[in-house]
Amino acid sequence: MSTAATNIRTKLRKAARVILVGPPGSGKGTQSGRLLDHFKMSAISSGDILRENIRNRTPLGVEAESIIQRGGLVNDSTMVKLIVGELSKRGWVESRSTLTSGITATGALSIMGHESKHTRLATSNSPSSSFLLDGFPRTVGQAKSLDDEVDMNFVVNLDVPRDVILERIANRMVHVPSGRVYNMTWNPPKVLGIDDVTGEPLTRRPDDCPETFAKRLKAYDESTAPLLEYYDKVGLLWTVSGKSSDEITPQLDEEIMRRFG
Template sequence: AVIMQALGSGKGTVSSRITQHFELKHLSSGDLLRDNMLRGTETGVTLPQAEALDKAYQIDTVINLNVPFEVIKQRLTARWIPPASGRVYNMEFDPPQTVGIDDVTGEPLIQREDDRPQTVIKRLKAYEAQTKPIWPQVYSFLQTKVPQTNQKASVTP
């Protein structure tokens, strides 16, 4: 299965819960990029990346998390971390015991550049632009994978 959606939508959380309950392995896009299997941007999957993924793994399910960008922005901009460990606190639903201080080490928390509002908005806009459905590419790709059931209803791009 592949889980799709923008940064901060909960893919990691959902993936970890799936692996706790099912005999499945979790690979993040970051893992795949580090392994040089899928080279490209972190914000979306291109057609060549999807084809490489299809060749490497048997994928029969795609889960698209439908999380509004405003909710994602709110989640990400509430994240703070202690730089040394990278432990994540969310000021709305998982705050530290003392505001601005790591519970374990006592070091000050910082907000990563990626979690600042301007950066989050920029990254979400990039994700949206790169992952908008493009029917001609979807149609061409599916023609190579799935037999058509209704030739008359299949309007070519």
């Protein structure tokens, strides 16, 4: 780790609870990894939490599995309960052991034996409680459900020109088993078409042709615009622009330090 990164990691004075929003191909994975490294955050993946609860046969996991098996989507309130339950387990929101109100076995908020969906839980402000929420929320309804329970405090919107994203996608190849991604322009494999680590062949994702991806970007813009508008209205949205991850990262690091350092 560089000295600069080490210095950054020692300067946060309060918890950053971050949501990262950006279109496919904008570099969310790269920025997430750098945030976790630079600021010693933890990644909270809604998908991982869901799968863990299903695997462990928790009450919410059984409920979610039943919905999925019927071909449905896990509802927003269930997903929020799963996330709040994970945060409570880590000690980042106050639980029943320390508050009269806390998390029940199902993850809902309970006050004197009665459930309430609209009393926000007390969140830890320790820098060690900083986390990046991955994969949730994706809609305004999900955002409102989350906001009822958890005091998120920073929403980052990655603004990357669409022509830059399409160029990235046209030059992208992946090693499917590991998820390693290469770009033939700025991050090529050592041997054309071959994964550096395993020597196995690289492939292109089926939907990585520019025409298909352009449709995905349009659909993303239409579905995400209301979410960005919501977070802008509540004063949490911050947009960072750049053509590359290396342009965006210094701006993002500086803003994190301004808000939480």
